[in-house]
Amino acid sequence: MSWNLSTDRPIYIQLMEHIQLLIISGYYKPGDKLPSVREFAAEASVNPNTMQKALSELERANLIYTNRTSGKFITEDDSMIAVMKQSLAKEEVRKFLDGMKKLGFTKQETLDILNHICDDNKK
Amino acid sequence: MSWNLSTDRPIYIQLMEHIQLLIISGYYKPGDKLPSVREFAAEASVNPNTMQKALSELERANLIYTNRTSGKFITEDDSMIAVMKQSLAKEEVRKFLDGMKKLGFTKQETLDILNHICDDNKK
Amino acid sequence: MSWNLSTDRPIYIQLMEHIQLLIISGYYKPGDKLPSVREFAAEASVNPNTMQKALSELERANLIYTNRTSGKFITEDDSMIAVMKQSLAKEEVRKFLDGMKKLGFTKQETLDILNHICDDNKK
């Protein structure tokens, strides 16, 4: 699990995004305990306060919850996770179609290209 | 036409990318004359030297050519442009599939989502 | 009957207030016998000495009296209790009006709001 933090955007944002991915992709399952803030921070080579801020934001988004004395956990509400996953996927698609449009491809052409690629892989 | 230059990457790279888009998307057609370096630089609020560097790079890639007396022109070899377009599209697709994979979607699922969206739009 | 003691103020003060409430609200009636200090302390999960101090204070305020052989009793002078009740109510009102004033409400406006609420409840 590499964190790949770049300096040109707030680190806590990048931490959030990275942990979101870990949750959404299923690396952490609903109800799982997260590493402690300090551990997590050490793992990402980041100050505990920064990690704390990232996790607070995720808590505000209801992706994780805190049991004050025993740690932080992934939400057990998997619909919450599904919603977030959909939302991120939508954003990914939007960016993609936008990029292709700038290149001069219509939605249909973009779709054809993608279908073509997948057909190739099947062979 | 907004240039939207950010400070966190070399300016001339961003200029290149932007002009590439203008060519590939058809804003500039094969054989079209480009604005003068000075003009172009002014338009992008950029030092002429920087613009010059960007255009030189594009020339090295055979996307534009210089006629010493009359200025710079888009290549007339549209296959050159098509190749570049394919290459950028491929990159765009790669990034997209990669992003979706990180979210936990298989290629097939990603394809289904995209097809679904396009079906929606047809309605 | 939960005691809800917090650690940030002297325990015996909190005990006093709580017992005052029990008396004033009529949970204990004039002349009622109180539980023994030991019992009372156990009930509140508190050191008997602390409870003893609380009860002594209440005795000084003439809310309870001690019959050396048979225990502690609520005062039979219900005017005493009424006075205390008035005094606490006054404090409650003062705090309320003060809070509303800080929010920018005049006394009249505060009164209107309260009347309005009670009218709602009657419906």
Add this chain to the structure above:
Amino acid sequence: MSWNLSTDRPIYIQLMEHIQLLIISGYYKPGDKLPSVREFAAEASVNPNTMQKALSELERANLIYTNRTSGKFITEDDSMIAVMKQSLAKEEVRKFLDGMKKLGFTKQETLDILNHICDDNKK
């Protein structure tokens, strides 16, 4: 303007509440510029980071907004402020009625007491 911070609750929460009061009571009007974070922090004898956290929370609640280079301002949406004022007033009323109920007063009795007080003041 005294800040009266106590140590038994998070300072940033108390700062929030205090500034809320300044806004709701009309000390700061919609559109007013707030002191800079550092100034405000000095005024409250608090670390700038702590003040920053308090102000961030108020921004999240849409009571203030930030103009990155020129400072922080009270929202111009006075309905936002009105909503907050109602909400705080409601809480104040709830606490008051609750306290009076614990003292053994019914809502009607509480109301009568309050009306009585105001009549006194009119004399």
Add this chain to the structure above:
DNA sequence: GTGGTCTAGACCACT
């Protein structure tokens, strides 16, 4: 050991 809060001091980008 857990999370939460606070301070002190620094650096950055923007204008």
Add this chain to the structure above:
DNA sequence: GTGGTCTAGACCACG
């Protein structure tokens, strides 16, 4: 000068 972010290091409450 503005706000925003980050680090280092500390203390607290809870169990």
